[in-house]
Amino acid sequence: MTIRTEPMTVNVGPQHPSTHGVFRVRITFDGEDIVEVEPVLGYLHRGTEKLAEERNYVQIVTLTDRLDYTSSMINNQAYCLAVEQLLGIEPPPRAKYLRTLTAELQRIASHLIAVGFFVQELGAFGTPLMYTFRSRERILDLFEMLCGARITVSYMRPGGVFADAPDDFWPALDQFLNDFEGELAELEDLLLNNEILMVRTRGVSPLPPDVAINCSVSGPVLRASGVNWDWRKMAPYDAYDQVDFDVPIGSSGDNYDRFWVRVQEVRQSLRIVRQCIEQIEPGPARLELPLVLRAAPGAEAYGRVEASKGELGFFLVSDGGISPYRCKIRSPSLINLTITEHLLIGWKLADMIVSLGSVDINMGEVDR
Amino acid sequence: MYGLEMAKGLLVTLTNLMRKPFTVAYPEQRVRQHPRFRGEEFTWYEERCTGCASCAKYCPLGIIKIVTSPSETAPLQGDKYLLETFDIELQRCMFCGLCVEACPYDALFMGSGFEEGQYRRTDLVISIDRLRQADKNPSTWFRPQLESMDYRPGTSRPLGWRDVGREGWRWHQREKAGMRLQGRNAEDDA
Amino acid sequence: MNACVLNPHSILGGNHLFRFIYEGVGQMLPCWMAYVVAGAAIMLILINAVLLGAAIVSWGERRLLGRFQNRVGPNRWGPFGALQPIADLTKLLTKEDIVPYGADRIAFTIVPVLMVASLLVGAAVIPFAKDVALVDLNVGVLFILAVSSLTTIAIFTAGWASNNRYALFGAGRAVAVLLSYEVPVVLSVLGVVLVAGSMSLGDIVVAQAVPFFLVQPLAFFVFVAGMSAELNRTPFDVAEAESEIIAGYHTEYSGIKFALIQAAEFGGALVVSGLIATLFLAGWAGPVADWLGWLWFLIKTFIGIFLFVWIRSTYPRLRLDQIMAVCWKFLMPLSIINLIAVTLEVFFLRDAHGVLTTADLWIMAGINIVIAAVSIAVFGQLIRQQVRNSSQTAPASRLVVSGVSTIEVSQGQG
Structure with a gap:
């Protein structure tokens, strides 16, 4: 006997507990298997690029905080690099180290969120998420010490960082690094080799390297597919040419690899932070620039960083005024979303959520 | 053996059961607030303010509204205006602190308090009277002179307008804030 | 008079x-x-x-x-x-009682009642202390298994009546999981009944001179795993997997109906823990003082609840097909092994009147613990290999490259 079945279209999001914000995807299911995927974007569009055209170069820093709100420091850094390129200035070395250090701390925080929510989406009832948030809280506390805010930091400025770190920052950072070793080891004990996690993620939604490159994917997702590509190595910015670190590479690009690469990157970021603490030397942390900056007419610049989610770039064009003529943001989350169909079709409903979580999108950045 | 890692996971959660919770019960307990914390309020020193509206111009959202008229004390020099309105629309403020960065006379500071919840949107606009009457617990955000004083908002006493200047700080010498302050001091002494 | x-x-x-x-x-x-x-x-x-x-x-x-x-x-x-529960209840009672558009109103409304009813009826036969159960049925075990299956119908009705696709997903998953896990659960309980020689829960407690979790560790393991599936708890909580299908079958429930469903859920945890305490931890029988039976029972029930919460706090959830695999390929053989072993032991150890002495029970415990360790290891290994074969994992070698290098992509790998 055959039972007549028909595909069923389900609207996942924009209000869904685990689509990372207001991401909406219309999925056609055959039973629990996915046959068709259609992402629908734009629920969090705020017109950041247009807003940037009406603000001066320093004011835009505050807008970049709100792109990927889990890695504001790195957004600041990308934007400031672009402006510095546009103006042809170079920040003092201490500022470079401070930027590298805070960006790596932010990368740890961002990856902790990614890992925590990834396991949350696998169904662990909040426990790994709480443990990662416990560590992330410490990092946010350090940021508060540095710049008075935890999420929307606005710490960096074109020509450096807004101010040097306060004196009590360095002992607190040491304390955090010492404690975090234990917390990370605990997290790895809980997650890294957990059989249920392995069963759920190994071999699920693999992303071959050629597809990844063709889709112009970047960041941990690309590296999980086995492509050694990291802007911190390829085109070192700030103090990345001074520090020594490894790039974790996955092999098959499945969900587990993406998770694994993030956990390993946290370890590498710790290494970078430690080296920054050793190498940083006293000096000014900011170039003395006028409050309102002006670039030469017709100047163009593209500043890019390896953000926690991939290549984040700011393309600025100046017309000689106090604000950029055009500000184009190349946000990694949006471009990483182009592999959605490739990841989801043929897999099950339960895998869909996990695969989306493993790409680690952030809607603030996708919709801008 | 298969299942060993799962047992390890159980052990991890069990050790965490024994641990002290890392969260704090907010209204009774509070986490330590750092001096640079940008609170949801502003500290403003009328004595230091010239009404130049640098803050209003530098605000990325344009939420500071300033209305001035020439002051009687020094109308010709134009270094001091009488402030009629100084409204900060908190409901749109994103607390980036650029207004504080822009203030050349150290008249505007980020505040250190953050419990500014209101029932009506209009209540979220900080008026000039509220700014005048508020406790002066400025945040040390972008004010290195407060940090070198080892000032801690909340635990230290409220600061008066004479204590918060950026004496010896780089922009201060270039701008004319010092000159004006001397004038005010003489006035007060008389 | x-x-x-x-x-x-x-x-x-x-x-x-x-x-x-x-x-x-x-x-x-x-x-x-x-x-x-x-x-x-x-x-x-x-x-x-x-x-x-x-x-x-x-x-x-x-x-x-x-x-x-x-x-x-x-x-x-x-x-x-x-x-806190009172505050929650007050909040839920004051919420609007929503029946979604297009829902089957009668079926939608009857579900919470059905769930609470099956829970209460099931609780009726559990002996809370010596000779204190609502009824001590001579088929108590059968009765409790029967009424707890009512939940399956309630859940499916909820999913079907809600006119919501997530609820339908949840209902479909719940029916698949609950029906499958009935089998190993019943088989594991059968071992207990065999040793106790009675289906009455009161008699089963009396029969536990040695607590049955020692006598039949396999049955205990299968029963706890199966029951955590019946209760929709991690790692088997696909029916209400909140990260995938919002809340599963009770997505559309609000107000007092939601409160009743929650009561049924937590009450289910209580009753199942009580059942575990009765069947495997010797119920109200304590080290001292029979009149303190209720206290021993509560302590043992708490152990069961603690176990469930502990597991819930630690593990991610399995996928539906993996849950079925665990049921049919892992728990099912284990419960059959347990049943066969217990049957043989009872056959050889019992005396002429068919009675097992305490010494017999200890011998059984020794043998069964060895059997449990070996069979869990063997079947664990087997299911691991199956999982490995079924997943399309590339070789697990990982390279961590230091320093700048060119892109290494072998073409045509996709």
């Missing part, structure tokens, strides 16, 4: 509490009325005990889960937040 006397061997006569009320009230009222009054009183006690127990479990679980996650948990109302 014609005092009413109850035959201690009748169905309700075994219940001391019932007999006490019946004989007390029988002094003043006719016997049939005393019977009704005593019945109503004891039912009232049971319903309140179970629902209050559910409230306490809901608070305790959140509190315990909080501590597992290194946070505080509900602590705002009452000492240690113990009045």
Whole structure:
């Protein structure tokens, strides 16, 4: 006997507990298997690029905080690099180290969120998420010490960082690094080799390297597919040419690899932070620039960083005024979303959520 | 053996059961607030303010509204205006602190308090009277002179307008804030 | 004065509490009325005990889960937040009672009632202390398994009636999981019944001179795993997987209906823990003082709940097909092995009257613990290999490259 079945279209999001914000995807299911995927974007569009055209170069820093709100420091850094390129200035070395250090701390925080929510989406009832948030809280506390805010930091400025770190920052950072070793080891004990996690993620939604490159994917997702590509190595910015670190590479690009690469990157970021603490030397942390900056007419610049989610770039064009003529943001989350169909079709409903979580999108950045 | 890692996971959660919770019960307990914390309020020193509206111009959202008229004390020099309105629309403020960065006379500071919840949107606009009457617990955000004083908002006493200047700080010498302050001091002494 | 006397061997006569009320009230009222009054009183006690127990479990679980996650948990109302369930209930009672557009109103409404009812009926046969159960049925085990299956129907009705696709997903998953896990659960309970020689829960407790979790560790393992699936708890909580299908079958429920479903869920945890305590941890039998039976029972029930919360706090959830694989390829063979081993042991160890002595039970425990360790290891290995073969994992070599290097992509790998 055959039972007549028909595909069923389900609207996942924009209000869904685990689509990372207001991401909406219309999925056609055959039973629990996915046959068709259609992402629908734009629920969090705020017109950041247009807003940037009406603000001066320093004011835009505050807008970049709100792109990927889990890695504001790195957004600041990308934007400031672009402006510095546009103006042809170079920040003092201490500022470079401070930027590298805070960006790596932010990368740890961002990856902790990614890992925590990834396991949350696998169904662990909040426990790994709480443990990662416990560590992330410490990092946010350090940021508060540095710049008075935890999420929307606005710490960096074109020509450096807004101010040097306060004196009590360095002992607190040491304390955090010492404690975090234990917390990370605990997290790895809980997650890294957990059989249920392995069963759920190994071999699920693999992303071959050629597809990844063709889709112009970047960041941990690309590296999980086995492509050694990291802007911190390829085109070192700030103090990345001074520090020594490894790039974790996955092999098959499945969900587990993406998770694994993030956990390993946290370890590498710790290494970078430690080296920054050793190498940083006293000096000014900011170039003395006028409050309102002006670039030469017709100047163009593209500043890019390896953000926690991939290549984040700011393309600025100046017309000689106090604000950029055009500000184009190349946000990694949006471009990483182009592999959605490739990841989801043929897999099950339960895998869909996990695969989306493993790409680690952030809607603030996708919709801008 | 298969299942060993799962047992390890159980052990991890069990050790965490024994641990002290890392969260704090907010209204009774509070986490330590750092001096640079940008609170949801502003500290403003009328004595230091010239009404130049640098803050209003530098605000990325344009939420500071300033209305001035020439002051009687020094109308010709134009270094001091009488402030009629100084409204900060908190409901749109994103607390980036650029207004504080822009203030050349150290008249505007980020505040250190953050419990500014209101029932009506209009209540979220900080008026000039509220700014005048508020406790002066400025945040040390972008004010290195407060940090070198080892000032801690909340635990230290409220600061008066004479204590918060950026004496010896780089922009201060270039701008004319010092000159004006001397004038005010003489006035007060008389 | 014609005092009413109850035959201690009748169905309700075994219940001391019932007999006490019946004989007390029988002094003043006719016997049939005393019977009704005593019945109503004891039912009232049971319903309140179970629902209050559910409230306490809901608070305790959140509190315990909080501590597992290194946070505080509900602590705002009452000492240690113990009045939190009342606050929750008040909130839910004041919510609008929504029946979604297009839903089957009658089926939608009947579900919470059905769930709570099956829970209460199931709780009726569990002996809370020596001779204190609502009824000590001679087929108690069968009865409780039968009524707990009612939940399956309720869940499916909920998913179907809600007119919501997530609810439908949840219902489909729930039916698949619940029906499958009935089988190993029943088989594992069969081992217990074999050793105890009775289906009455009271007799099973009496038979546990050695607690059955030692005598039949395999059955204990399978029963706990199976029951956590029946209760929709991690790692088997696909039916209400909140990260995938919002809340599964009760996505559309709100207000008092949602409260009842939650009560059924937490009460289910309570009843199942009580069942585990009765079947495997020797129920109300304690080291000292039989009149403290209720305390031993509560402690053992708490152990069961703690176990569930502990597992819930630690593990991610399995996928539906993997859950089925665990059921049919792992738990099922284990329960069959247990059944065969227990049958053989009972056959060879029992004396002429078919009675097992305590020494016999200890011998069984020794043998069965070895069998359990070996078979769990063997079947664990087998299912691991199956999982490995089924997943399309590339070689697990990982390279961590230091320094700048060119892109290494072998073409045509996709």
